[in-house]
Amino acid sequence: MTDPITASNSRVRQVEAIANGTVIDHIPADATLRVAALVSGTDDQIFIGNNLRSTRIGRKGVVKISARELGQRQLAGLALLAPSASVSIIRDYAVVEKVPVPVPERFDGIARCANPNCVTNHEKWTTRFLVVCRNPLAVRCWFCERTFDTGELTLI
Ligand SMILES: [Zn+2]
Numbered sequence: 001m002t003d004p005i006t007a008s009n010s011r012v013r014q015v016e017a018i019a020n021g022t023v024i025d026h027i028p029a030d031a032t033l034r035v036a037a038l039v040s041g042t043d044d045q046i047f048i049g050n051n052l053r054s055t056r057i058g059r060k061g062v063v064k065i066s067a068r069e070l071g072q073r074q075l076a077g078l079a080l081l082a083p084s085a086s087v088s089i090i091r092d093y094a095v096v097e098k099v100p101v102p103v104p105e106r107f108d109g110i111a112r113c114a115n116p117n118c119v120t121n122h123e124k125w126t127t128r129f130l131v132v133c134r135n136p137l138a139v140r141c142w143f144c145e146r147t148f149d150t151g152e153l154t155l156i
Contacts (some may be wrong), residue, residue, distance in 0.1 A: 015049035021066040023088040023095075024078065026054065031082045031151075032061025038077045038155060039065055057084070076110045079103045080150045083137040103137060106130045111153040118144040127156070 027035050032050040040046045045066035054060040069089060070078065078085065079101050088098040109126045120127045120143050129139035132147055140147045 001057070012116075014073075015047050015052075015064060017093060018045075018064050018066045018090055019093055020091050021064060022069050023090055024063045024082070024085045024101075024106050025060070026057055027061035027063065027082045027085045028057065029059040029061050034155075035061065035081050036063050037086070038081060039070060039074050040065060040120065041068075044068060051143065052118065073110070075102060076104060076107055077155050080111055080139075080153060080155065082108060083134075083150060084108060102132060103131065106142075107139065109156060111114045111155050113141045113144060113146070114148055114152045115117045115141065118146070120144075129153075 011128055022039075024035060024039070029051050032048065036046060036048050047064040047066075048061070050061040051059045052062060070087065075087075078087070083101055083103055085101045086098055087101055088095045090096070107127075110144060111127060111129065113120045113127055114143045115121070118141060120141070122128075125143065128142035129148075132138050132140045137150045138147055139150065139153070
């Protein structure tokens with residue numbers, strides 16, 4: 001008979017465990033590499049798993065960052081790239097906190113406007129997007145008032 005604890009661990013551990021740090025889970029598979037690029041600093045140990053099976057979203061990605069938690073700017077970028085992901089804080093191999101990615105009311109200076117005629121693409125303005133729908137996430141440019149799915153935006 002299979003030990004239920006071992007069986008559940010083998011499902012969870014599709015990517016190497018980390019002692020301390022942050023785990024971003026339930027990333028849509030097509031956003032995983034962009035999330036990894038967003039959160040990795042030059043000295044960080046990063047573990048990436050992609051196209052892992054997920055009962056919730058089909059195929060998913062997981063990104064683990066050793067010995068670090070995310071800053072506000074990285075969390076805002078993550079909210080645009082993978083608004084349905086979860087963020088877990090790991091200490092001594094245990095999950096001490098697991099929350100959905102916090103999605104702010106607005107994003108300032110996080111992404112470029114995808115409208116080529118937008119003033120923010122021609123003059124030096126800090127871009128601003130307001131959340132107009134949370135599920136699925138959609139945002140409106142404060143300057144040109146166009147609405148975008150978050151997949152249309154490029155992070156700055
Ligand atoms: Zn705009």
